[in-house]
Amino acid sequence: MIAEALQYLATAALTGRGYRRFVRYSVNLWSRAGRCSRDWAAHEENSKNAVRAAISGFSQRRTAVVLGSGLLRDVPIEDLADSFDTVVLVDLVHLASVRLRLRGKRYRNVRLIERDVSGYDDLKKGENPEPLGFLRGVPYLDFVVSANLLSQIGRGVKRRYETEASSGMPADTVEQLMAAHMQGLAALPCRSCLVTDISYVVIDRTGRMQEEADLLHGIAPPEAKASWDWPVAPFGEESRDYEIVHKVIAAW
Numbered sequence: 670m671i672a673e674a675l676q677y678l679a680t681a682a683l684t685g686r687g688y689r690r691f692v693r694y695s696v697n698l699w700s701r702a703g704r705c706s707r708d709w710a711a712h713e714e715n716s717k718n719a720v721r722a723a724i725s726g727f728s729q730r731r732t733a734v735v736l737g738s739g740l741l742r743d744v745p746i747e748d749l750a751d752s753f754d755t756v757v758l759v760d761l762v763h764l765a766s767v768r769l770r771l772r773g774k775r776y777r778n779v780r781l782i783e784r785d786v787s788g789y790d791d792l793k794k795g796e797n798p799e800p801l802g803f804l805r806g807v808p809y810l811d812f813v814v815s816a817n818l819l820s821q822i823g824r825g826v827k828r829r830y831e832t833e834a835s836s837g838m839p840a841d842t843v844e845q846l847m848a849a850h851m852q853g854l855a856a857l858p859c860r861s862c863l864v865t866d867i868s869y870v871v872i873d874r875t876g877r878m879q880e881e882a883d884l885l886h887g888i889a890p891p892e893a894k895a896s897w898d899w900p901v902a903p904f905g906e907e908s909r910d911y912e913i914v915h916k917v918i919a920a921w
């Protein structure tokens with residue numbers, strides 16, 4: 670509890686006013702990742718390996734952008750920082766502990782940007798959402814990874830859509846914005862890598878599936894080059910009686 674409180678206070682102090690409301694989600698994720706570190710290790714390594722495979726054989730390594738860099742647990746930051754001239758980390762929140770870790774590594778080529786990449790505000794203004802349009806302004810862009818971000822965009826957009834129920838947002842807001850993220854990645858003039866969980870199952874102690882859901886809201890993901898299971902909530906995390914396992918894909 671004390672560690673969480675310190676993480677929260679230090680991060681809030683370093684976070685722009687418009688993004689402070691997201692700090693508690695990042696701190697919650699950090700706590701859960703710490704509790705579940707053993708169960709999440711294979712997922713984190715698989716995610717890093719997908720990024721490593723995606724950048725292998727590159728002749729030019731100028732700028733790499735990581736969307737949803739978060740805790741930097743499933744991103745091979747050392748490989749990226751060592752091999753690209755500049756690495757740009759984009760997230761709603763960059764935790765104080767992540768900033769400290771980067772400072773400790775003395776990376777001079779890693780930049781942090783706070784940004785909502787959902788595209789919700791564009792859609793709200795009645796504009797065609799182009800959530801990744803800002804990448805056109807990134808000089809010498811050679812690589813973009815969306816790092817276990819897409820389903821979280823869906824969650825955040827759904828939560829905001831339900832809170833702002835009378836705001837006139839289209840009924841398919843979540844679907845439109847998830848599709849816009851995938852289209853934005855596919856339309857980039859450089860290589861991109863999408864790592865995302867696409868669905869989950871709830872399994873009880875007898876091994877029986879109790880529930881399943883599509884995390885992409887019916888939007889078809891690109892063809893996967895790798896896929897694996899991620900026990901997001903092992904037995905005991907949300908309940909002693911069930912575990913929640915997500916299916917993750919990587920495409921590049």
Ligand SMILES: C[S@@+](CC[C@H](N)C(=O)[O-])C[C@H]1O[C@@H](n2cnc3c(N)ncnc32)[C@H](O)[C@@H]1O
Nearest residue numbers: 737738739740741742743744761785786787816
């Ligand atoms: C599952 S975490 C990703 C973990 C991260 N890749 C890592 O290596 O630890 C999802 C991340 O997406 C970020 N996120 C969620 N919605 C976002 C949005 N609309 N714009 C930018 N980042 C967002 C969250 O803050 C969180 O850090």
